Amino acid sequence: MKQDENHATFPQFPESYWLASTDIPSFPKPSEDIQVDVAIVGAGITGITTAYLLSKKGLNVAVVDAGRILHGTTGHTTAKITAQHDLIYSEFLSHFGKEKTRLYYEANRDALQFIRQTVEEYHIDCQFTEEDAYVYTCADTHVEKIADEYKAYKELGIPGRYVEQTPLPFSTKAAIMMENQAQFNPVPFLRYLANQVIQQGGKIYEQTTVAGVEQGNPATLNTSDGYKITCNHVVSSSHFPFNDPNALYFARLHAERSYVLAVKTDRTYPGGMYLSAETPKRSLRSVLIKGEPMVIIGGEGHKTGQGICTFQYYEALEKFAEQTFGLKEIVYRWSAQDLYTLDKLPYIGQELSDVSNILVATGYKKWGMTTSVAAALLNTDLITRKESPYRDLFTPSRFHADPDIKTFVTQNANVAKHLIAGKLEISYKKAEELQQDEGAVIRVNGKRAGAYRDPQGTLHLVDTTCTHMGCEVEWNEAERTWDCPCHGSRYSYQGEVIEGPAKKALGKVESE
Numbered sequence: 237m238k239q240d241e242n243h244a245t246f247p248q249f250p251e252s253y254w255l256a257s258t259d260i261p262s263f264p265k266p267s268e269d270i271q272v273d274v275a276i277v278g279a280g281i282t283g284i285t286t287a288y289l290l291s292k293k294g295l296n297v298a299v300v301d302a303g304r305i306l307h308g309t310t311g312h313t314t315a316k317i318t319a320q321h322d323l324i325y326s327e328f329l330s331h332f333g334k335e336k337t338r339l340y341y342e343a344n345r346d347a348l349q350f351i352r353q354t355v356e357e358y359h360i361d362c363q364f365t366e367e368d369a370y371v372y373t374c375a376d377t378h379v380e381k382i383a384d385e386y387k388a389y390k391e392l393g394i395p396g397r398y399v400e401q402t403p404l405p406f407s408t409k410a411a412i413m414m415e416n417q418a419q420f421n422p423v424p425f426l427r428y429l430a431n432q433v434i435q436q437g438g439k440i441y442e443q444t445t446v447a448g449v450e451q452g453n454p455a456t457l458n459t460s461d462g463y464k465i466t467c468n469h470v471v472s473s474s475h476f477p478f479n480d481p482n483a484l485y486f487a488r489l490h491a492e493r494s495y496v497l498a499v500k501t502d503r504t505y506p507g508g509m510y511l512s513a514e515t516p517k518r519s520l521r522s523v524l525i526k527g528e529p530m531v532i533i534g535g536e537g538h539k540t541g542q543g544i545c546t547f548q549y550y551e552a553l554e555k556f557a558e559q560t561f562g563l564k565e566i567v568y569r570w571s572a573q574d575l576y577t578l579d580k581l582p583y584i585g586q587e588l589s590d591v592s593n594i595l596v597a598t599g600y601k602k603w604g605m606t607t608s609v610a611a612a613l614l615n616t617d618l619i620t621r622k623e624s625p626y627r628d629l630f631t632p633s634r635f636h637a638d639p640d641i642k643t644f645v646t647q648n649a650n651v652a653k654h655l656i657a658g659k660l661e662i663s664y665k666k667a668e669e670l671q672q673d674e675g676a677v678i679r680v681n682g683k684r685a686g687a688y689r690d691p692q693g694t695l696h697l698v699d700t701t702c703t704h705m706g707c708e709v710e711w712n713e714a715e716r717t718w719d720c721p722c723h724g725s726r727y728s729y730q731g732e733v734i735e736g737p738a739k740k741a742l743g744k745v746e747s748e
Contacts, residue, residue, distance in 0.1 A: 246566055247567075255307065260306060260427060266441050277473065279305035284430050285612035286473060288612075292432075302445040306422075312572040326384040329388050347605075351605075363419075364418060365420070366416055367507065367521070368416070373411070381513060383398065398412055417509065469594075473612075489575045491574070491724025491735075492574055494602065498523060498530055499565065505531050516537070588633065614626050670689040685698065686709065698744060
């Protein structure tokens, strides 16, 4: 446990309740070359749902994950199933027009309906409950934005209401409510879908990194263990696309961290799902943990590798929980990583316009529960050659002059700044000064290195140069990871890749 005079006791290590609550089967590595109709890289909600849909249509599928299934962003979400993705519809109307904005809503509405119907049809025990979703503000500066969003709802025909006060136990200036949304525990839901994939003859492989793809028809995936997977179609659902030779996703996506507490409170939660319009974000929903009602509180987003002293974000959520509901206990804490596109629409479909059998799904900007299912439905339609109204809206080859150019310039200026700053950073800490369970950037033999002394006192030293494009990683205190501020790659304290775009581990450093 981590504790000081200023905040409550936190679990010492981050752990997602969703992953802790459900036994997840393990799957082997490939032991031979494989030939399938569709190879899916990434076994989160997008990959597993895509495999489920395709196997139901009689296609032979293989799902490959570099780690364990469901242990990426899917297992670390707040698990709201809603088409209310913050205050976006007014903004989308101004950028994309009414037809495309309505399609965005419908794609996410359809995804919610797919989850609802699947849960009901197969009686999946996953804490699925219908809830109204609110975006609220306590600031005068955001009242007009809420009003503009409500006007967009009316123009688009989205069921919703404008209210001044929510059921929350504090005063708000304004809020917009979207009716009949939902929440669930995604892990038992996806465990059921994964079992269905296996029963339909599909294969799931863990601890298998895809080193590259040979384009063609069929295409061939090469694994890091030397095996080949030959397939008619490839779907990249690995969060950051595993294959990025020409699409330049590293320059068209940026990664952000956000934080979650599952807490036991003094006061009763009023029901509903909530998100603050202003920053720092505050996200709220209920959950049952061992049959006891608790509250999930999320927020405090920042660009990956650019948050100094990451425990401050958990502490801010803890303070909000105490002020809002009264805090008895912090039961779980975890964090998630999400990718943002240039125009805030996800990239779903053909990775390159002239290569029809390599598909991608990424850039969900924290709203992966519906967007991932929308991606699975769309990519399934593309593979089975069924027309979809969402194809052009989400195509990865799109580029909008407004807002893409401004965002592209801003993002890549930020990358350049951190690339240079990391090379010039001065390291003051010495290895012998590190306490148990402490990490820092130090100097070893005159060069920058990353050091972590584990609870047993063993010192772990790594090269801090990210293996993706050479930026310098920073220590993430709350998660015990090395995070890249340029493109969001993350590594364990031993240097192993946790999240891409990096594929190679950090180099080892010998102590003096």
